[in-house]
Amino acid sequence: MEKKILEMIAELCGDEIVLEDGDINLLENDLIDSLDYTDLLVQFEEEFGIVMSPSELTREQMDTPNKIVEQVMARVA
């Protein structure tokens, strides 16, 4: 499942680096913008049936692939 989440992020960012470096800052490196982020939340909802609201977490809580994986896993469990 972790792999699946990372692949979703990678596809959205259009950059494989996400798969290699789990701690890369997605915001500072211009890998994800507001629309991509929203898209990601919708995908999580459709794929894993979890509702994540755009205001629930700050962007700083969701700015690396690892952090996103952690937040999603916590909700699925």
Add this chain to the structure above:
Amino acid sequence: MSILGDFYFFGWLALLAIPAVLLGILEKPIKYYLPIVSIFFIWHAIEDNKTALMYLVGYCLWQMLLIKAYLILNKKFERNAYIYYAALMLSLAPLVIYKLAHFYLGESWLGFLGISYMTFKSVQIIIEIYDRIIKELNVFEFFNFLIFFPAIVSGPIDRSRRFSEDFNNILPREQYLEMVGEGLFKILLGMFYKMVMAASIYQSVVWLGEEDGVKAALIYMYSYGIYLFFDFAGYSLMAVGAAYLFGIKAPDNFNKPFISLDVKEFWDRWHITLSHWLRDFLFSRLMMKAIKGKWFKSKLTMSTVGFMVNMTVMGLWHGLDIYYIIYGVYHGILLSLTEIYQKKSKFHKKHKKETWYKTVSWFITFNLVMFGFFIFSGRLTKILGIV
């Protein structure tokens, strides 16, 4: 008295902060003391206008009852969308009525100091109840959040859950004192921005920029933009600093906006709490609906619509005057064009990391932003004879 606006206020602030600092040092809760200070300042700011004071109290009660009722209804009818929209509209109603009456009739119905900013605070709670992030309302925390005096007039716009966390938290003594130090520094820096920088640049706006002709208009444009920054950023610094003294880490509102390399970056640095509020509660939610409903084929069309709606609402929120609306639409167009250019242009992708490219981007962005303030000031529409 004018909150954060005159020496009378700061004198009282210095005095009323002492008990808060003592409570902080003793590691006792400040939250029971804070409402007394908020009420004291609000009372002195609008005691001459009893009607406004009544509206303010009425507004807070109305929002509280609405939220209480919506909490029950949202649970009972399991995220019913119609009830959600009805609750949203009822929450927005006082502001909409105020803005319409003010614009069309010149009346101040429901008007009181801070209604525009307060509306953000109450509406977000309705939205987060619908999202099931907020499951209950603590009335004491809620009123303190709404009437929190440093942010009541012009923000920064805080989030209810974040505010409550600070409000209920008792910091270790050292950490609190460090925050007080930071707060004092922010207040002093804010005073310098507002009373020295903004006030002197304003002289240039008035003395050099008021004449007819292109040269005066240009002087007006740049000096007004820079004036606006020092005025509003200074104000925000003082508000955030004052919040720190009471143990509330209110969010920063400005972060060197004029170094932005594109307009998207500018909105992450200018009036941050407003643009991030709109991003989280309007743009993102609209986009999520659009993605789920497959409204648009291309992602670029979707983001264009999102930016246009988002920024037009931003303009309207400032007021119904034509120049505010044009200002919003203008920034919607700028954001959309930036998005299309950055996604489509190979030239951009190839050169975006090079110094010369960044310099040119900065220069263009700075001027576009300044032109935006020129619209915002009402001067452009005046020159064009639209008013």
